Amino acid sequence: MMESVYQQSALRSNLFVVWNELIKNMKFLMAYPIIFVFWAVFPIFWFIPFIFQGQAFVGGLQSASFGQITGTEEFIPFIVIGSVLNSYVNTLLYGMGESIRREALQGTLDYVLVAPTNKVYVLIGKALSESLSSTMFAASQLAISALLFGMNLTLGVMLPVFLIVILLILGLYGLSLVLAAFSLLYKQSHDVSETIGYVFYVFSPVRYPLESLPFWAQIFGKIIPLTYALIIVRSIMLLGASLSSLYFEVLALLAIDAVLIFAGFYMFNWMENKAKKSGAISHY
Amino acid sequence: MKKSNKDYRLREVKCATGFNWSNLKAELRAIWESNIKAWKLDFAYPVSFVRQLISPVVFMLPFLLYGLALIGGRYSENLAQLVGTGDVVAFIFTGYIMMGFIGTAVWAMGFSMRREQWFGTLEAIYVTPASRLGQILGMALHSTVHQGIGTIIQFIFIYVTFGLVLNIGGILPALGIFALMLFALYGFGIVISALSLILKEGWIVSDIFYSIMTILSPVAYPLIVLPTLAQQASAIFPTAPALIGMRSFLIEDYIPEVVGNVFLHLLVLGAVWILFGVFVFHLADRYVRKRGMLKKF
Amino acid sequence: MVNNKTSEVFSIQTINLTKRFAKKKHRGVFGFLRRNQSKNKNKEKNDVTVALNKVNIEIRPGELFGLLGPNGSGKTTMIKCLSTILIPDEGTVTVNGFDAQKETSMVRASVGMVVGGERSLYWKLTARDNLRYFASLYKMHKTHAKQRIEELLENFNLSDRADERLEDYSTGMRQKVAIARALLHDPPILLLDEPTLGLDPNFARQIRRQIKELTEKRGKTILLTTHYMDEADKLCDRVAFINNGNIVAVDTPNRLKAMVKETELVEVAVYSPPAGIEKHIRSLLPDAKVVKLIPGNEDEGNPSRIKIIGGTAEENVGTIIDALRQKNVRIGSLNVGVPTLEDVFIKLTGAKLTEGRMQ
Numbered sequence: 001m002m003e004s005v006y007q008q009s010a011l012r013s014n015l016f017v018v019w020n021e022l023i024k025n026m027k028f029l030m031a032y033p034i035i036f037v038f039w040a041v042f043p044i045f046w047f048i049p050f051i052f053q054g055q056a057f058v059g060g061l062q063s064a065s066f067g068q069i070t071g072t073e074e075f076i077p078f079i080v081i082g083s084v085l086n087s088y089v090n091t092l093l094y095g096m097g098e099s100i101r102r103e104a105l106q107g108t109l110d111y112v113l114v115a116p117t118n119k120v121y122v123l124i125g126k127a128l129s130e131s132l133s134s135t136m137f138a139a140s141q142l143a144i145s146a147l148l149f150g151m152n153l154t155l156g157v158m159l160p161v162f163l164i165v166i167l168l169i170l171g172l173y174g175l176s177l178v179l180a181a182f183s184l185l186y187k188q189s190h191d192v193s194e195t196i197g198y199v200f201y202v203f204s205p206v207r208y209p210l211e212s213l214p215f216w217a218q219i220f221g222k223i224i225p226l227t228y229a230l231i232i233v234r235s236i237m238l239l240g241a242s243l244s245s246l247y248f249e250v251l252a253l254l255a256i257d258a259v260l261i262f263a264g265f266y267m268f269n270w271m272e273n274k275a276k277k278s279g280a281i282s283h284y
Numbered sequence: 285m286k287k288s289n290k291d292y293r294l295r296e297v298k299c300a301t302g303f304n305w306s307n308l309k310a311e312l313r314a315i316w317e318s319n320i321k322a323w324k325l326d327f328a329y330p331v332s333f334v335r336q337l338i339s340p341v342v343f344m345l346p347f348l349l350y351g352l353a354l355i356g357g358r359y360s361e362n363l364a365q366l367v368g369t370g371d372v373v374a375f376i377f378t379g380y381i382m383m384g385f386i387g388t389a390v391w392a393m394g395f396s397m398r399r400e401q402w403f404g405t406l407e408a409i410y411v412t413p414a415s416r417l418g419q420i421l422g423m424a425l426h427s428t429v430h431q432g433i434g435t436i437i438q439f440i441f442i443y444v445t446f447g448l449v450l451n452i453g454g455i456l457p458a459l460g461i462f463a464l465m466l467f468a469l470y471g472f473g474i475v476i477s478a479l480s481l482i483l484k485e486g487w488i489v490s491d492i493f494y495s496i497m498t499i500l501s502p503v504a505y506p507l508i509v510l511p512t513l514a515q516q517a518s519a520i521f522p523t524a525p526a527l528i529g530m531r532s533f534l535i536e537d538y539i540p541e542v543v544g545n546v547f548l549h550l551l552v553l554g555a556v557w558i559l560f561g562v563f564v565f566h567l568a569d570r571y572v573r574k575r576g577m578l579k580k581f
Numbered sequence: 582m583v584n585n586k587t588s589e590v591f592s593i594q595t596i597n598l599t600k601r602f603a604k605k606k607h608r609g610v611f612g613f614l615r616r617n618q619s620k621n622k623n624k625e626k627n628d629v630t631v632a633l634n635k636v637n638i639e640i641r642p643g644e645l646f647g648l649l650g651p652n653g654s655g656k657t658t659m660i661k662c663l664s665t666i667l668i669p670d671e672g673t674v675t676v677n678g679f680d681a682q683k684e685t686s687m688v689r690a691s692v693g694m695v696v697g698g699e700r701s702l703y704w705k706l707t708a709r710d711n712l713r714y715f716a717s718l719y720k721m722h723k724t725h726a727k728q729r730i731e732e733l734l735e736n737f738n739l740s741d742r743a744d745e746r747l748e749d750y751s752t753g754m755r756q757k758v759a760i761a762r763a764l765l766h767d768p769p770i771l772l773l774d775e776p777t778l779g780l781d782p783n784f785a786r787q788i789r790r791q792i793k794e795l796t797e798k799r800g801k802t803i804l805l806t807t808h809y810m811d812e813a814d815k816l817c818d819r820v821a822f823i824n825n826g827n828i829v830a831v832d833t834p835n836r837l838k839a840m841v842k843e844t845e846l847v848e849v850a851v852y853s854p855p856a857g858i859e860k861h862i863r864s865l866l867p868d869a870k871v872v873k874l875i876p877g878n879e880d881e882g883n884p885s886r887i888k889i890i891g892g893t894a895e896e897n898v899g900t901i902i903d904a905l906r907q908k909n910v911r912i913g914s915l916n917v918g919v920p921t922l923e924d925v926f927i928k929l930t931g932a933k934l935t936e937g938r939m940q
Binding site: 294295296297298299300301306307310311313314316317318320321324325328329403404405407408409410411412413414570573574575576578 | 590592600603658665668677678687689690691692694696697701702703705710714715717718719720721722723746759762766768769
Binding site: 032035038042045046048050052053054055056057058059063064065066070079190191192195201206211213 | 345352353356498505509
């Protein structure tokens, strides 16, 4: 009788772990409604200065030289898309690390780790819930921005955008796994995720076109998944490009995703073993 | 009773107390030691320490590169029409200096009490006879110096990559304005720290204030591009008049977008914000001690 | 504070000290949705926990006073009211002759507090840095502080590790630093909240010895909360029981225990007791409430047991041994159960104090 508990199909039991982790994290989020509202609305305030700056510098809402570099003279939608996509980086990278830190602080991390399941599925559950909430936040920010500044959010545009967002999330999953691996051993994992956040912010075209960076920095920017996501989404939403015409960027994003996810799985399993051996887990 | 208590004298303490010079000196020393403690804690997290030092550069870059992309060079006709100077690099650099110090007020000071709560040391600090405001001012001192170093790094970066023309003779008066502004900003920081002590999601309050203040400060644009109501609202924060005053001294062709006596404005703001801050903090202090909220977060 | 009737001087005095807290509402995960629903219902009046209810305590200078009670009984609230961390709702608190509400900073200067133990320090700083920082908050003169810190580090055997970060310390060592911090400004009064909680026996013993020395040699007044019965029994001059915010009894440990003398227990293991031995012993011990023979199985190595409850064990033991000898009964072992403060607490409140015991 006892054995049958564990003899469910591996896939089913793993999905069960993912599902429960997802539900648990969504409940955490719902327990703090103010935080929820904050992330859904407030990040808009962070890019408002860039809109005023644009107006002050060019005296209107269109800039010819901006158009020469980016293909669109309208800098507001450019900034909005940058902010919304960048918010995924914030929530996913910090969210995963925070989620693990929270378990460690509550003392539940040890129990999660001794449970007879592959921890990667727990992390996938965490990541799913983070991406679900991030998407809710992003959608809300985008909708408010569209109301304020007028942007094309038709289904034909949003479907390919959604696909790219999923690809972006996958790459960030991989990176989060690497971070999670770090956080098992290195206590200030927060430092690592924050530093990565800085690198993304500077080397990806979040607030300015990639071409504004010096040449070497552009090359560096091209190994960051966010860079491709931003280029593709802006091309679709602002220049009316089709997904097929952007095949190079899509393939590059896929390749980076694959590398990051593989590295993430590998590192996490490796670090988990190491952490168990050295007993570093509870020392927060 | 087995113990004799004949040499026991009530109402005798060994700490400095009362209104006198030695007590004032002791309070100043407490501020200084809070500052020293903050530096030591900083050094305990070296990665984060270094990151904080370069963050002024990191977060100024978007304003610069975006600005340059918008106008396709570093001279903006439109900006020149608005405030007399078209050099966006000088304009953004002088403006961005303020961001770090807004952070001083909102995060370093505003969160000084909360941080102690996270460490678990808040109650231990509360039972000491030193003023709690000293704790907050110690953090202000630490953060101001910290931001100062960040600003110097920022200046070197700008100077090396873009070359920067500032009016050297204007630096001293600009620093004077800056010092005046700090007082008002510290008062504001005390208000935030009082709020963060009471409110459970204090960081949200801080973030909201930070965002409002950055929008209402003419960091990367002159005040006149803001809606009228926002322009008027900016007068209650010290950063807007200070920036306008500092730019008039630092940038050669700059024509202040709002005319008025910056010194007087800042003096009044400083007095009001500090008095208001101390008052609100006193209320918050009593409130948390009534409700027993020092331990919770 | 001078009491008019006896002109006795008290280090700590509370009069009708009352503190209430709003009860925490557990709304659950979707509580923010439920909040609106509960508005429709009439608001419950008893949303309030009374943490301290008209507490009157008088602690004399140099006294080591124990406050005993189960978790949530109001011990920590009491300490926090005395140390000005909490403002009482009603009543007055006088500490070292200062009114805790009006002369707050004088009370703070008079008191050294240990609450929250090892967590209340900066783990990323060294012991010396921690003490140095707090010395400044206690507004000590720089040179005096330096001297005092060395002295305390020496007293607590921390000198050779004083420049290590606390994160590398053991719990017991951190607790020592916390106590050293409370002593920095040489306060006449110490408030210690569970000072030995979670320490290993060796450290707990060291800390208790130090506490004892502080009253006996340095004349400190100490208020100590604990839920280790034996600790309070051995250390304290007087003990107060607190339960649900009410002070149930205040007295010396011995006098408190005298209240439950009748529950003293003697248990004798005997081999082949003759019939009627119960009756015989009962006739010799008129004060005993219970005399009971519990038959054993000697083949399996379990002798029979005679339990005697009531009267004083000291007097009973001799009589019992004599009676058994008289009847030629072989005695295997004899155990005397002396009442503990725990027994007193149970008698007074009907509640159990704690499962915790001093290690």
